[in-house]
Amino acid sequence: MTRETRTLPALAPGGVDTPFVIAGYDEVVTHDTVWDEHSHPFHELLWNERGASSAVVGARVWTVTPALGLWMPAGTLHSGSAVAGTWFRASFFGFRTTSSISPTPVAVEITPLLRLLLERLGDPALSAASRAATEVLVLDVLAPSPRELLVHVPTSALLRPIADAVREDPGDPRTLTDWASALRVSPRTITRAFNTETGTSFARWVAAVRAQHAVALLTRGWDVEAVAEQVGYRSASAFGVAFRRTTGLTPGTFRTH
Template identity: 80%
Template sequence: MVRERRELPVVAAGAEVMPFAVLPYDEVVAHDTVWGEHSHPFHELLWNERGASTAVVGARVWTVTPALGLWMPAGTLHSGSAVAGTWFRATFFAYHAAPSMSDTPVAVEVTPLLRLLLERLGDARLSPASRATTEAMVLDVLEPSPRGLLVHAPTSALLRPIARALDEDPGDQRTLTDWATELGVSARTISRAFTAETGTSFARWVAAVRAHHAVALLSRGWEVETVAEEVGYRSASAFGAAFRRTTGLTPGTFRTA
């Protein structure tokens, strides 16, 4: 399988001037693609027209979808990946254009109105007055969302085997006790390590990892029942309940027909 790696520069916030306040970009990637760590001089809203991709900042991994985008502040070091066929969108915002948005990466719900406005900015026939009006409307409706598909990846030697196992097989059924036995430590030690490194419990972290993988499969058109089995749930209803607790959304939100 062809895998493409792209290297982009690290550029300080505000180091370059954009021709417009809001500038859209989109691309359908032909191959599985990885973007090395880089940063932009302008703010960026990552979202997809089709498929799911990931964005990584430090040990935090976000899933980006047609429903949930990610605000990436100017100057923030990040990397990313997308599978072949993903139609990704990147909307760039001039450094001083969105002062009310977060200065750290944050989820953004791509509402029908926001999508319509962002797509309108891709029309080369827009007059300067129409563009200015549309840009102002985008900045007016753009706001952080409490929802987000975020996983904090543990990096310590103790938790790395667990993270690797769940990344390779999100349906892995080993419990906290199972891992404690396998790693030769107490369950309490692992539990404390998860809280310290990820800010959440082992069980909630596993649910987040499974949701992260599930979204990628749903966005490729997989049936909910098949996804549920693939990520370790005994039924679609159990999967749906866990998914809603983790993301605040239903699996159907992300499924491509």
């Protein structure tokens, strides 16, 4: 499969005139696609109609889906990727016409109401008065969500082998003790490093990586049992418990029927 790389400029907030309040864009990518690091002069809400994609800011990696979007404030340097067949959507919010809902990237739950309002803005027959009223409603319901599919990727020489192995194979069964033995350090050393670099424990970090990988498979139509096995859980029920603990949502939220 051919991979396409797209290069976009890094623009400052308001660096280009954006007189609109909300403008929409959508595309089905026909190849595996990577967007190099760039930034927009406007705020952006990333979400998908179909499939899962990734957005990266520094060492933080978010998964974007039809259920969970990502708010990207104007001027934030970010890169991204999507596999062939992903139908991604983006809503652009004028820098001078709207305030950012957060100073940093933050997850946004794509509720049925928010989806309907954003879709209505795509109607070319919408009158100016109806557009203005709909934009007000979008801004009223748009809010950060505590639920997110986020992984902080550690970059130190100590943790990089763990991060690379688990992200390559989320079903990797090695425990904290196993890794400590392989790297010839104490479990406490790895624990401290994970807390310092990622703000979470080894076990919770692994669960987050597994959740991100699971979502990518669920949005491709995999059944829950197969996903559970692929990401290292002995049963669908154990996977479901871990997934809900990590994301606050059920695997079925992301299942493509």
